[in-house]
Amino acid sequence: MGNLEAKQRIDALRKELEEHNRRYYVDNRPSISDYDFDLLMQELIQLENLYPEYISEDSPTRKVGSDLETASSFRQYPHKHPMLSLGNTYNVEELRDFDNRVRRLTSEPFTYNCELKFDGTGINLLYVNGILVRALTRGDGTVGDDVTKNIRTIKQIPLRLNEGSGYPNVFEIRGEIYMPFEAFDRLNAEKQLNEEQGFANPRNAAAGSLKMLNSADVAKRGLQCVLYHLIAEDFDIAEHSEALAAAKRWGLPISEYSKVCDNIDEVIDYINSWDSKRRELPFPTDGMVVKVNRFSIQKSLGYTSKTPRWAVAYKFKPEQELTKVLSVDYQVGRTGAVTPVANLEPVLLSGTIVKRATLHNADQMKLLDLHIGDYVYVEKGGEIIPKITKVELSKREPFAMETVFPAKCPVCGTPLIRDEDEAKFFCPNTENCPPQIEGRFLHFCGRKAADINLGEATVHQMFERGYIRHLEDLYSLSDLQLLSLDKWKEKSLLNYRKSLQESRKVPFNKILFGLGIRSIGETTAKNIASRFKSIDALQKATKEELLEINDIGEGVADSIMDFFKVEANLNTIAKLKEAGLQFEAVGQATVSDELKGMTIMITGNYSIPRETMKQYIEAHGGKVGSSVTSTTTYLLAGAKAGEAKLAKANKLGIPIISEEEFYRIAYKGEGADHAGRSSTDIVIDSGNAVPITKTEQIKHDNNDEPTLF
Ligand code: IVH
Numbered sequence: 189m190g191n192l193e194a195k196q197r198i199d200a201l202r203k204e205l206e207e208h209n210r211r212y213y214v215d216n217r218p219s220i221s222d223y224d225f226d227l228l229m230q231e232l233i234q235l236e237n238l239y240p241e242y243i244s245e246d247s248p249t250r251k252v253g254s255d256l257e258t259a260s261s262f263r264q265y266p267h268k269h270p271m272l273s274l275g276n277t278y279n280v281e282e283l284r285d286f287d288n289r290v291r292r293l294t295s296e297p298f299t300y301n302c303e304l305k306f307d308g309t310g311i312n313l314l315y316v317n318g319i320l321v322r323a324l325t326r327g328d329g330t331v332g333d334d335v336t337k338n339i340r341t342i343k344q345i346p347l348r349l350n351e352g353s354g355y356p357n358v359f360e361i362r363g364e365i366y367m368p369f370e371a372f373d374r375l376n377a378e379k380q381l382n383e384e385q386g387f388a389n390p391r392n393a394a395a396g397s398l399k400m401l402n403s404a405d406v407a408k409r410g411l412q413c414v415l416y417h418l419i420a421e422d423f424d425i426a427e428h429s430e431a432l433a434a435a436k437r438w439g440l441p442i443s444e445y446s447k448v449c450d451n452i453d454e455v456i457d458y459i460n461s462w463d464s465k466r467r468e469l470p471f472p473t474d475g476m477v478v479k480v481n482r483f484s485i486q487k488s489l490g491y492t493s494k495t496p497r498w499a500v501a502y503k504f505k506p507e508q509e510l511t512k513v514l515s516v517d518y519q520v521g522r523t524g525a526v527t528p529v530a531n532l533e534p535v536l537l538s539g540t541i542v543k544r545a546t547l548h549n550a551d552q553m554k555l556l557d558l559h560i561g562d563y564v565y566v567e568k569g570g571e572i573i574p575k576i577t578k579v580e581l582s583k584r585e586p587f588a589m590e591t592v593f594p595a596k597c598p599v600c601g602t603p604l605i606r607d608e609d610e611a612k613f614f615c616p617n618t619e620n621c622p623p624q625i626e627g628r629f630l631h632f633c634g635r636k637a638a639d640i641n642l643g644e645a646t647v648h649q650m651f652e653r654g655y656i657r658h659l660e661d662l663y664s665l666s667d668l669q670l671l672s673l674d675k676w677k678e679k680s681l682l683n684y685r686k687s688l689q690e691s692r693k694v695p696f697n698k699i700l701f702g703l704g705i706r707s708i709g710e711t712t713a714k715n716i717a718s719r720f721k722s723i724d725a726l727q728k729a730t731k732e733e734l735l736e737i738n739d740i741g742e743g744v745a746d747s748i749m750d751f752f753k754v755e756a757n758l759n760t761i762a763k764l765k766e767a768g769l770q771f772e773a774v775g776q777a778t779v780s781d782e783l784k785g786m787t788i789m790i791t792g793n794y795s796i797p798r799e800t801m802k803q804y805i806e807a808h809g810g811k812v813g814s815s816v817t818s819t820t821t822y823l824l825a826g827a828k829a830g831e832a833k834l835a836k837a838n839k840l841g842i843p844i845i846s847e848e849e850f851y852r853i854a855y856k857g858e859g860a861d862h863a864g865r866s867s868t869d870i871v872i873d874s875g876n877a878v879p880i881t882k883t884e885q886i887k888h889d890n891n892d893e894p895t896l897f
Contacts, residue, residue: 194239201232202247209253210711216392221567222474223506226276250493254328255309261401262333263804268360269419271312271326273494274477276501280456283478286500287452290480293489293497298482301429302458303446304466305475305501306414308366309395311339313415316358318349318438325398329494335398339365341407350439356420361435363415367394368471371410373540385634389538389568390472412471414443427481448481459502466504472538475503508565509542510580511535515560516547516591518598522627523706524614526604528553528593530564530576538568546573549611550593559588599623619756626651628704632659636710637702638694638769641687649673658756659703660763663688692768696722699769703757706747712740716748723761723771727752782854783810787819791833792826794847808854816842824850 189197208225212218218225233249236242244250252273256264277283290298310326323339324332339345342365349355367375367390375393376386387393397409418431425431429448436442445462449455459476466473480486480498489497512533519527528547535542545566547553556579558564563583564576596603597615599622604613615621629647633640640662642650650656655669670681697717701710708716715737720726726748734745751757765771788810794801801824802812813820816836823837823844837844845853 191239191241194235195242198232198235198239198242201228201235205229205232205248209248213253213255213395215710216396217388218392221506222503223278226278226503245493252326252329252494255325255395255399256327256331256333262335262399264327264331265322265324265334266331267312267324267327267329268314270491271310271324271329271332271362272491272496273329274499274501275495276475276503278503278505280502283456283459283500283502284452286478287455290485290489290498294480294485296482296485298480298485299427299429300449300452300455301427301432301446301479301481302449302455303416303477303479304443304462304469304473305477305503306364306366306416306443307389307391307472307474308364309391309398310362311335311365311398311413312360312362313339313345314358314360315349315355318351318355320345320347333399337403338398338400338406339413341403342411342413344413344441346439350437353438354434355438356423359418359420359423361415361419361440362417363413363441365394365398365411365413366390366471367397367409367411369540370470375409413441415440416443416477426483428479428483428486429481431483463504467507467538473504475501477501506567507538508567508577509535509537510563510565511542513558513560513562513564513576516558518594520597520599520615520621520623520627522624522631522704524616524618524621524624525612526594526597526615527612528591529573530558532564532566535566537566537574542566542568542574544573545576547576550613551611553591553593558591559584560591561585561588597621622651625657629656629659629662631704632702633662634702637698638691639687639698640691641683646673658763659760660767663764663767692770694770696770696773699764699771700726703751703761705751707744708748712737712744715740717773721773723765781809783808786810786821787813788822788824788850789813789816789820789833789837789842790824790826792829794824794826804854816840818842822850822853 205225205228208218208220208228212225229249232247236247236249252271275286277286312324312326312332313320314322314324320340321336322334323336325335327333340347369390372387372390372393379386387396393409394411397406397411400406400409415435416432418428418435420431423431425434429446432442432446447454447458449458455478462473462476478500480489486496486498491497514531514533517529517531519529521527527549530545530547532543532545545564547556547558556564556576558576558579561584563580565578565580566574567577568574593613594604597617600615600617600620602615602617602621605616606613615624618624626644626647629642629651630644632638633642633647642662647656650665650673653669653672655665656662667681670676670684671678695717697714700717700723701708701713716726719737720729729748731745731749734740734748735742761771783805788805790798790801790805790812805812810821816823816833818840820837820840820842823833823842824847825834825844826847834844836842
């Protein structure tokens, strides 16, 4: 490979891996399996080793994937110690390489602690004087989202440690929040009942649940926790396994599945003993973690920018099962893309029964050379529908029928087309092809879009009856039409009307996402909304201006330009505007109404950046004033507050409040001793961390408080 070619491949891999990281950590909807992701990462690592001139600190090989959202609804805090990832391997030889490396760098004898790798989402808990004071997600490894209130709903996590059990005054402990299979199945069954999209796997469900805004909802999700990494300064213990045993005595949830191994052979035996046994566990695991047990050796081995040198993850290859293909359906999505889906003889795979598997596209089908009745290997990737990885040719019947990709749309009969650089065939009949139209409605009504209370069956019936054709039709349905739908009564009608009313408050970025412009995902819609502020400005944008936005490449820019060329789309926008939907960004997306009706003037410095404070006020429904006037509700005075503003507020009798008082007001004015605990201030030294407020410290048993950031 020449230098230029290598550079191009490196750039492409970085971009692809970053996109997959975002889908995995932010959207909780990965589109490839962990295994395929790791293969891409391996390729990038190798290329960067071969061409060190292209190494960059910004590469996904050097930093952990980030779960931080573009406009986070959570308050963010820096981690006291960076929260890293683990190097991983799928084969035993590489485990031996790891062992050799450690031995080369270490002269003392040591043991390994070998543990199950729980497949959930990382968490960092901070305990001060035995009380849980803060829980942060991994975030980007440096800064995490504060999900304390949600974490407090997980029963296994003690709010107070066992009295007199010898815990250090201040310590952090890291672990995993995961969802057992039973809770996962229950959640997805419930979602199906509500005609909502389910989660692809328990990991995504756990990560998604942890980021919900209402902790009362989190409490119902059945999340669990296991902790595996103690960080304490004034604590005299020499080995990781002892630290975990101590943490267990303090009352913390520690895995019972681990073993101290004397050498790498023992590690490998222990790993092998789990290879099939792990399938009987009631929760998801994706491998084993091997850690050098002695802290002093861990310390001398240290860290790379992304992973510790003293630990490695051995990952289990994705599970596969053999089953029979009964038939193939060709599904038409809302964008017109046609996806072949195989109907299978039901088979149990990673804890759930699988009946269908995606074949992705025509090329993939050809590559597999799939025949009806074939026995195939199915595997779970990132998507909710598993995929077929291989045909077992030895089991093929002599006259099995080949599968042929249709030339026409299986629903409307229009000849399919395929763009040069697209893997998928499309039905170009966007205006009249029923599944495309229904798909557009379902997308628009989705929770991440206009959030209108309509499911698949109802949309289908509305369309069949000719009640809906363009998105705006949702707003002009008559009571008579609605009451004529199956199972619709007065109550459903009221709910629907209420839901339409609520959709008028949905922020612009979500409405923009709901329009279903090809290639515009949730994040891109957010980025566009915060850059252009209104649909009119977006419509006027030149391609060059669009390309300046993060995430937007040629394809996306073209698709935006194309969208505005279609008369029907312009008409829909005009009608939806008339119906009262938001086509302008009004500050940030609103998180709550806690500060509604208040005008808050800010002055001085806070423990969070001023810009974040402004966003906070707006996100909770308040206004940020530009000067102190008689209509100002509060003057929020931070350190080094402006003298003139303080004087003016005093003169006009405007209450002057501190940052801490402000958070208390934002918590609906609940008093500091609401939870009936002592309000002794706990001062935490966490580098440049934001000091936690009194209110947050003492609220341990109130699970349904409004979310602060
Ligand atoms: S140790 C610096 N132990 O796997 C030490 N991690 O793929 C880092 N994980 O980021 C973590 N089970 O979220 C460790 N027993 C275990 C684990 C574990 C699951 C997660 C963790 C980590 C990820 C790396």
